[in-house]
Amino acid sequence: MSEENLFSDLEVRITEAMARCPKGVSNKTLLEAIPSMSTAQLVEILNKLISQDKIQILSKGKQLVYMLKDQKATKKCSSTDVEENLVFQAVERAGNNGVSSKDLKFSCNLPQAQITKILKGLEGKKLIKCVVSTSKKKVFMLFDLEPSHSITGGTFYSGQEFESEFVDVLSEQCYRYLLQNKTVAEKLTDPISQRNASFKSSKDICTYINGLKISKVQLSVQDIETVLEALIYDAKLEKSITMNTPAKGSENLYRVTKPLVSSVGLMRMPCGVCHVFKDCHKGGIISPSTCVYMKEWLEF
Numbered sequence: 001m002s003e004e005n006l007f008s009d010l011e012v013r014i015t016e017a018m019a020r021c022p023k024g025v026s027n028k029t030l031l032e033a034i035p036s037m038s039t040a041q042l043v044e045i046l047n048k049l050i051s052q053d054k055i056q057i058l059s060k061g062k063q064l065v066y067m068l069k070d071q072k073a074t075k076k077c078s079s080t081d082v083e084e085n086l087v088f089q090a091v092e093r094a095g096n097n098g099v100s101s102k103d104l105k106f107s108c109n110l111p112q113a114q115i116t117k118i119l120k121g122l123e124g125k126k127l128i129k130c131v132v133s134t135s136k137k138k139v140f141m142l143f144d145l146e147p148s149h150s151i152t153g154g155t156f157y158s159g160q161e162f163e164s165e166f167v168d169v170l171s172e173q174c175y176r177y178l179l180q181n182k183t184v185a186e187k188l189t190d191p192i193s194q195r196n197a198s199f200k201s202s203k204d205i206c207t208y209i210n211g212l213k214i215s216k217v218q219l220s221v222q223d224i225e226t227v228l229e230a231l232i233y234d235a236k237l238e239k240s241i242t243m244n245t246p247a248k249g250s251e252n253l254y255r256v257t258k259p260l261v262s263s264v265g266l267m268r269m270p271c272g273v274c275h276v277f278k279d280c281h282k283g284g285i286i287s288p289s290t291c292v293y294m295k296e297w298l299e300f
């Protein structure tokens with residue numbers, strides 16, 4: 001096959017792969033889907049498709065994904081006036097990171113009042129939508145796009161609220177899973193096998209957590225790694241990275257750490273941090289004999 005034919009064949013296969021993934025496809029997935037294609041060939045074809053305005057780049061989590069452009073939406077807008085089309089194209093170029101009306105004013109070189117009017121018209125036609133980011137900034141993007149994590153804050157945000165309880169539950173489940181894994185690993189006699197078995201990859205942890213069905217949405221490996229990184233800062237976990245191989249790439253592995261100092265029971269006593277310590281005495285309204293915190297500590 002000539003080089004030209006090879007490139008057009010790869011281009012068709014890339015376009016087909018993108019058509020199968022309407023939410024976007026990453027470099028890695030494309031290379032896995034077409035094993036005979038080199039990274040250099042992929043980059044060249046992607047650049048060509050971008051310059052021909054056939055695909056758009058979106059950010060999904062920490063990675064970039066490529067998506068076929070919605071030709072229908074472009075056609076719908078091409079029938080409107082020039083200025084409206086100009087604003088629509090600027091919104092389209094912004095991808096799923098969105099663009100503010102202030103930035104549109106400069107990029108389209110139109111008065112703010114006119115930009116606002118055009119945006120309202122495009123919103124009314126359901127060609128674009130307004131999304132409020134976690135930093136309370138209003139941005140505009142194509143109607144069918146899913147806002148990027150930089151706008152929504154990711155899975156752990158509901159609107160502008162950080163879902164701390166949900167994150168706590170995820171952290172607890174991840175830690176419990178790795179603790180169970182450590183207990184199983186400790187039964188091995190060989191110290192090297194014991195160490196290796198005590199680690200789990202973020203992919204395995206993600207599969208386990210999704211299997212528990214504690215989240216309404218499917219969690220990605222990146223979401224789980226965010227939770228695991230927080231547990232590392234809490235000194236509960238440690239991380240190891242495997243060697244980068246062409247077949248598997250590198251993997252992030254996690255295991256439960258051994259605490260540097262074991263906390264003695266006295267350190268966990270509630271009275272040390274109690275706000276009513278001064279008013280607490282035997283026979284008083286606040287008393288150790290009626291204190292629920294003391295009861296819990298004694299039962300621990």
Ligand code: SF4
Binds near residue numbers: 270281291293294
């Ligand atoms: S016994 Fe309970 S109420 Fe009294 S100081 Fe301790 S924690 Fe506070």
